[in-house]
Amino acid sequence: MKKTISSIFIFILMIVSAIVLDYLLHLVGLKQIGRYLGIVGTIIILSSFFYSLRKRKIISFGAPKKLLQNHEFLGWAGTVLILIHSGIHFNAIIPWIAMISMLIVVASGLIGKFLYKEAKDSLNHLRIELKNVGKSEEEIERELHYSALMVSAMQQWRRVHLPLNMVLVSFAIWHIATILLYWRW
Amino acid sequence: MRSTHITLFMSLLIAGIIFWISPYYAINPGTLSGGHEKLKSECSACHSPGSGIPSEKCLTCHREGEIGKGNSADVGIKNSNQKNFLLHKTLVSEDCKTCHTEHNGFGRENATLNFTHTMLNPDINRNCQACHLQEKPNTDMHSYSDKCGLCHIQEDWQKAKFSHSILTDAQLICRTCHNKDAPQSDFHKTLVNEQSCAECHQTSAWTPATFNHEKHFVFDSNHQSKCSTCHSMTDGYTKYTCFGCHEHQPEKIARKHKEENIQNFENCAKCHRSGDEDSTFNENSNSKRKKNSEKKEKHHESGEREKEHHEDD
Known part of the structure; x- marks a missing residue:
């Protein structure tokens, strides 16, 4: 329950932070900065993908655990900046789909974080319990095999999280491309 | 992994279709102004x-x-x-x-x-x-000047700051603009020429008035009179007379001054800036008084010598 509340809190905090910062920018007459925060937010989110590259062994530097923590934080921070950039405007479809999909991806990410933590804790608990009961290693492994279904839930989750990311990436690419094409250089 | 690629491709395609159908609704960053509304597509x-x-x-x-x-x-x-x-x-x-x-x-x-x-x-x-x-x-x-910048700034037109320095000497006639501002007191009614305003008022700030009576005459215990004792209501406050007091009789004043060999004694305050008869501001007057007092002293001395001489006799 605590973990669920924590995830929801992080999500709500992200949206509230964006609203407050956007309001402050309007208050001091610097709302134009929001336009350029989109660039900063995108760069931050892209930099969070070092974790994905490391997982796929495309890069070999960096500890996966540390990169995962960076992925979570940078994804959150980049999303806040992009929320400020988008503001509360209902002008165009493509950027809006990109923004909605970004929020869904973040929510999905928080769910994944929750599942991962649950799975790890659960497996550890079970291992300790079985050891205390006096089961042999073979029996422990057999028991854990079924419990690894929880880990399988994680894999299922990845099958949703990655395509959602692709939706975000596609619409973001279109948004950025059209900005570059039609910007007042 | 395959689903990921398919999703990527389909998303790009859908976004492209949206853009192709209506670029305006697909990517427009804000509403066009009314005159350009027809250029939406x-x-x-x-x-x-x-x-x-x-x-x-x-x-x-x-x-x-x-x-x-x-x-x-x-x-x-x-x-x-x-x-x-x-x-x-x-x-x-x-x-x-x-x-x-x-x-x-x-x-x-x-x-x-x-x-x-x-x-x-x-x-x-x-x-x-x-x-x-x-x-x-x-x-x-x-109408005084075509140089708007003398009083106005471009950033805020309403914040005009008028300065009398834009006026020529011929234009610096207070009553031309300030006639309705002139107080209707008895004092001000007697002031009819423009020099009168400048005697007491500055163009930088009308109030407080800078009139200082002590510039002309210092009041003392003998001269705590009303204005009308020295000034005539009809002639204005730039004119005055000291003969309004019983102390100052024209014949007596004339005799006293002629004794001192002072011929021009029409403007009393020119020399007598206060009631103290020994204090004067006029050097010429001082020097005359000195000569006369020296004469008096010599006269006294010679008088005393004669007296002694006679006593000796």
């Missing part, structure tokens, strides 16, 4: 993909040299705006984006950025009346 009417928004695109509809004469659809005097016309003829920068923007809302005012006078040709910038002649108030105050 023609992004390339203003945009050159990859090279921004060149002014040539604007001039396709807004013909150069005729901006301000009418709208782009019907060039004529229907919506003629002389100020706009002159403004566009005198701009320093010919890039329309310097002043104009779009996708900022329906209202026409949203399409114009904050105007600053630095956008104008410097010669025009100095000549306020080139654009603002009709706004120039038709008052006496505004």
Whole structure:
């Protein structure tokens, strides 16, 4: 329950932070900065993908655990900046789909974080319990095999999280491309 | 992994289709102003993909040299705006984006950025009346000078600060502008010439009045009189007489002064700045009094010697 509340809190905090910062920018007459925060937010989110590259062994530097923590934080921070950039405007479809999909991806990410933590804790608990009961290693492994279904839930989750990311990436690419094409250089 | 690729491809395709159906609703960053509403589906009417928004695109509809004469659809005097016309003829920068923007809302005012006078040709910038002649108030105050900048600033026209320094000596007649401000007290009613105002008032600040009686005469215990004792209500306060008091009789005063060999004693306060008869401000008067007092002393001395001589006898 605590973990669920924590995830929801992080999500709500992200949206509230964006609203407050956007309001402050309007208050001091610097709302134009929001336009350029989109660039900063995108760069931050892209930099969070070092974790994905490391997982796929495309890069070999960096500890996966540390990169995962960076992925979570940078994804959150980049999303806040992009929320400020988008503001509360209902002008165009493509950027809006990109923004909605970004929020869904973040929510999905928080769910994944929750599942991962649950799975790890659960497996550890079970291992300790079985050891205390006096089961042999073979029996422990057999028991854990079924419990690894929880880990399988994680894999299922990845099958949703990655395509959602692709939706975000596609619409973001279109948004950025059209900005570059039609910007007042 | 396969589903990931399929999702990527499908998303890109869907986004492309949305853009193809309606570029305006797909990517427009804000509502177009009313006059450009009809260009909703023609992004390339203003945009050159990859090279921004060149002014040539604007001039396709807004013909150069005729901006301000009418709208782009019907060039004529229907919506003629002389100020706009002159403004566009005198701009320093010919890039329309310097002043104009779009996708900022329906209202026409949203399409114009904050105007600053630095956008104008410097010669025009100095000549306020080139654009603002009709706004120039038709008052006496505004007839004194054509140099609006002497009192006004471009950033805030209303914050005018009038300075009397713009007036020539011939124009510095207080009552021309301030006649209705003149107090109606007995004191002020007697002041009829312009020099009278300047005696006590400054152009930098009308109040407090700077009149200092001690400049002319210092009051003392003998001279705590009313104004009317020395000044005539009909002649004004620049004129005075000391003969209003019983102490000062014309014959007595004349005799005393002639004894001192002082011939010009019409203007008492010129020498007597206070009731103390031994204090005078006039050097000539002092020197005369000194000579006379020396004479008196010599006279006294010679008188005493004679007396002694006679006593000796």
